[in-house]
Amino acid sequence: MPYFCRNNRSIWQGPRLWFTLAILGTISLQMSLIVRSLVNYREDLVLVGKNSSTADLIEGDRNRSSYSWLGGSGIPSGILSELHQHHQHHLKNQQSMTEFVLFILLSFQSGAHPILVKLYMPPNVVRTSVILSQESIKLTISLIMLTxxxxxxxxxxxxxxxxxxxxxxxxxxLFVIQSYCNLMANQTLPPVTFVLLSQTKIIATAWCCFLLLGQKQSKLQIMALSLLVISTLLLQRIIPIRQRFSRCLNIEDTTVNLQTEPTIRNSFPIDSNSTNSTTRLFPSSEIATQSSFVDQHKNVEDNEDTASRLFLMGIVPVLIASFLSGLAGTITQKALQMNHRDPFLFNMELSIFSTMLLSATHFLVGQKQRQPQCAASTAKADTDADHRRQGNTQRFGQSGWTLQTWIPIVSHAIGAILVGLVTKYSGAVTKGFAIIFGIMVSAMLNQMVLTEGNGRGGMSLEELSGGFLGIASLWIHVSNPPTK
Incomplete structure (x- = not known):
């Protein structure tokens, strides 16, 4: 069930206890290890010098380097060069391990977070308060990490x-504009179309990285990104493999439908290819012909209006949102990698700016909604305000906030910090891989936690195929970098 209270089960019963404790314990332990590794990694980069040559390191930076304990004389340059190469190899291995741990943590968090929301987030909680709480927790955690x-x-x-x-x-x-574009598109487009077009953000990220950062993608990496999009569609069940196989193999059902079609037509249903049922009943009637012509003209206008609305209010906003997602990720990568911005400081700044923009937009929307109500009486306005305050108090107090509500809030805050760390040490494209891998993790956790006792077991064919295709796309992308 979406909310655990509906099952009349406590949080401290069943596999949800182990699921929650495993998430909190793993994230807490790994975050402490990440902080320690990041401290060592940053100190090593300062000591060795990321852009310094071996000769400059030996001659110019001997007093502040990690080799100063050997003394300033009597050490052959070959030994120092070998030590320097060994130290650089150690740094490379340490960075690879840090990137791997961050990738796994982000995949696990992004996959577990939707499950936590379904389990512990009440459906009637105030969304604005949840977002503000997430930003506050992210700000606090980042400040603690810096300390x-x-x-x-x-x-x-x-x-x-x-x-x-x-x-x-x-x-x-850009994130605020992206959220409004996604909201507009999600309310206009069918779910399948919205999910399909949303997957273009990984392509937009790679394109923006090429334009702004000069990061090229090899042909095999471009193919890997295409496979990643297909794997996402499989994981979201946009591409139904089982139904396609059943359509190819189930020939008897098609024959039965063809045989029963004349019987259905004799009962005078409304034909899907016809614009009016009157034409079916009275094909020789002049009134029916005129009515059919009018209805056809009206249907053409309605179809044109619907198509125009779907394009302007659905397709265009979701493509803009995908482009803004890639642009924001690229700007973040430039600030963290090229400008050497601290990732925890960046998350603090992002929380503050997001809170300010959210408060401003919430105030403007509230002012716009209150303008049509100015003509109402003062007594009615006061009564409505009292009802709103009473409803907000009830949502914040009795039926809204509980102790378990903070679990998905803290999870989201930690996930935002992990996104910044992965972007800094691996890049925005790798971040997209981690989030899409989180979909596969979410599918597995959904089978373990949310589908207990309902008769459904195991992952679907689409989820398994999408998972294997995602792993293959990641391997192709990592093992085939562009040639310099």
Whole structure:
């Protein structure tokens, strides 16, 4: 069930206890390990010098390098060069391990978060309060991480408002516009079309990385991105494999339908290819002919209006949202990688800007909704305000917020921090791979947690095929970098 209270079961019963404890324990343990590895990784980069050659390291940076304990004389340059190469190999392995751990954590979190929302998020909770709570938790966790790393003082000294706006203000604005575009498209388009067009964001991310950062994709990597889109459609069951196989093999059902079709026609139903049933009943009637002509003209106009509405209010917004997603991810990657912005500072800035923009848009929407009500009487307005305040109090108190409500909120905040870390150390395209792998994780967790006792077991053919195709696309993308 979407909310665990509907099953009359406590959080401390059944597999949900182990599921929740495993999520919280794993994320807490791995976050502490990540902080330690990031501290060592950053110190090693400062000591060795990421862009320094071996000769410059040996001659110019001997006093502050990690080899200064050997002394300044009597050590052959060949030994120092070998030590330097060994140290660089150690840094590369450490960075690869950090990227791998972050990738796994983000995939697990993005897959587990929808399950946590279904289990522990009440359906009548105020969404604005949930979003503000998520941003507050993300801000608090990032501040704690900066304090643990001991870099809070350096970050505060080097912080500028101009740099914060360029690094986090622009992506936050793009995320707000993207959310409204997705909302408009989701309310207009059919679900299948919306999900299908939303998968273009991984292509948009790779394209924006090429335009803004100069990161090229090899031909095999482009093929891997296409396979990733197909795997996402399989995981979302947009491409029904089982139905296609059944259509090819189930020939008897097609024969029965063809034999029973004349019997159905004799009962005078409304034909799907006809515009009016009057033409079927009275084919020689002049009134029916005129009515059919009028209805055809009206249907043509309605179809044109519907197609125009679907294109302008559905297809265009979802494509804009996909492009803005790729653009925001690329700007984030540029700020974190090229401008060497601290990922935890970036998340703090992003939380502050997102909260400000959310509050501003919420205020503007509220003002626009209150304008048509100005003509109402003062007594009725006061009564409605009292009802709204009473309803908000009830949602915040009795039937809204519970102790378990904070579980998906904390999970979302940690996921946002992981997105920043993966973007910094692996890139925006790899972040897209991790989130899509989270869909496969979500499908597996859905079978383990949400479908207990309903007779359904195992993953579907589409989910298995999409998972294997996603793994293959990741392997192709990682093992075939572009040639320099």
């Amino acid at each position: 643990i790393r001991g870099s809070l003082g350096n970050v505060v000294e080097s912080w500028t408002l101009h740099g914060a706006i360029l690094a986090a203000g622009i992506p936050a604005s």
